[in-house]
Amino acid sequence: MTLRASRRGLVPPFIAMDVLRAATERAAAGADILHLEVGQPGTPAPRAVREAAQRALDQAPIGYTDALGITPLREAIAAHYRRQYGVAVDPAEAIVTTGSSAAFLLAFLAAFEAGDRVALAVPGYPAYRNILAALGIEPVLIAVGENTHYQPTPELLAEAGRLDGLIVASPANPTGTMIDADDLARLAQYCHDNGIRLVSDEIYHGITYEAAATTARACGGEVIVVNSFSKYYSMTGWRLGWMLAPPDLLRSIECLAQNFYISPPALSQLAAVAAFDCRAELDRHVVRYRANRDRLIAALRAAGLSRFAPADGAFYLYADISEVTRDSEEFCRRLLAETGVAITPGRDFDQARGGGWVRLSFAGRSEEVAEAARRLEAWLPRAG
Numbered sequence: 001m002t003l004r005a006s007r008r009g010l011v012p013p014f015i016a017m018d019v020l021r022a023a024t025e026r027a028a029a030g031a032d033i034l035h036l037e038v039g040q041p042g043t044p045a046p047r048a049v050r051e052a053a054q055r056a057l058d059q060a061p062i063g064y065t066d067a068l069g070i071t072p073l074r075e076a077i078a079a080h081y082r083r084q085y086g087v088a089v090d091p092a093e094a095i096v097t098t099g100s101s102a103a104f105l106l107a108f109l110a111a112f113e114a115g116d117r118v119a120l121a122v123p124g125y126p127a128y129r130n131i132l133a134a135l136g137i138e139p140v141l142i143a144v145g146e147n148t149h150y151q152p153t154p155e156l157l158a159e160a161g162r163l164d165g166l167i168v169a170s171p172a173n174p175t176g177t178m179i180d181a182d183d184l185a186r187l188a189q190y191c192h193d194n195g196i197r198l199v200s201d202e203i204y205h206g207i208t209y210e211a212a213a214t215t216a217r218a219c220g221g222e223v224i225v226v227n228s229f230s231k232y233y234s235m236t237g238w239r240l241g242w243m244l245a246p247p248d249l250l251r252s253i254e255c256l257a258q259n260f261y262i263s264p265p266a267l268s269q270l271a272a273v274a275a276f277d278c279r280a281e282l283d284r285h286v287v288r289y290r291a292n293r294d295r296l297i298a299a300l301r302a303a304g305l306s307r308f309a310p311a312d313g314a315f316y317l318y319a320d321i322s323e324v325t326r327d328s329e330e331f332c333r334r335l336l337a338e339t340g341v342a343i344t345p346g347r348d349f350d351q352a353r354g355g356g357w358v359r360l361s362f363a364g365r366s367e368e369v370a371e372a373a374r375r376l377e378a379w380l381p382r383a384g
């Protein structure tokens, strides 16, 4: 008898990870590959974090921890909100998670019922809609563009019908756009007035080029804030994130976390306590990202591409290639095969319009991004 497989598991692939695999296979076969497909820093964790990890390895048993995280880290997270944003957070509301990815799963399960409708901007990070879909929650796609700075607005939400939740990201992936403090307050007020649970993904805070990012936590304690050590803190593989959870969801998140994960990685937690004191080192990475961004924009402009989302933060350039092609997957395949530059097709982020867009990550080393810019500039005129 044929065994059944669940339809809930049939979510689309994260194409960026598929491109990474193809690029890694080519590199293993000897090709000279430049990785601009995945959003991860080319730098290690800050020195003090690595030293703390070494001390912990030598001295501490690396066992399970409390499901919500070790107290010193929860206290450090709360202190970070006071210092960075002037917002008071009780350490009891700061929950440590296995990357922000786990925080989304826990938050969505705690806040939403199967069948609920949760809005999110498109283009946007694909895992939001895929995790929601796997949980039987309906993702409500809000198509955004230049006119709203690629971010949702109360007006767009009002056109979307009944909503139970809204996910926002500022700075956003793939567009790098940000929501300023006034617009964030307007969105939070709209959500409050309409019984919509706001989830704010703040994973790219710290990586900003124009103005500092504001936390949605400043709009009130009912907002779920998600963040991570992956991006600004340069710790993707340490698989550590956090969330600020409203008091009414705390206990259910705790029980879900106990059952799903037992605890977040202990070694990463012990090391991450030092991360908040490493801003000088980490801000130097942001200086490099800005230079990488400017170099990439200059190369694409020189090659005739001139329409990008603003990239005010994060480390991505979302570029319109529709004058060259509407098949961004084929475009990326050819680019990889002919130049060794790996980038991500826009369909990952926008299934309807993404055929005319690509995302380039400029989180890597300066030499790598500069060489990619050179190859792109030489190849693009031949791409059409």
Ligand SMILES: Cc1ncc(COP(=O)(O)O)c(C=O)c1O
Residues within 6 Å of the ligand: 039, 098, 099, 100, 101, 102, 125, 169, 172, 173, 201, 203, 227, 228, 229, 230, 236, 239, 240, 241
């Ligand atoms: C917008 C956004 N949110 C969340 C994540 C997940 O990151 P992690 O699970 O490493 O914290 C990513 C990763 O690329 C992202 O771009």
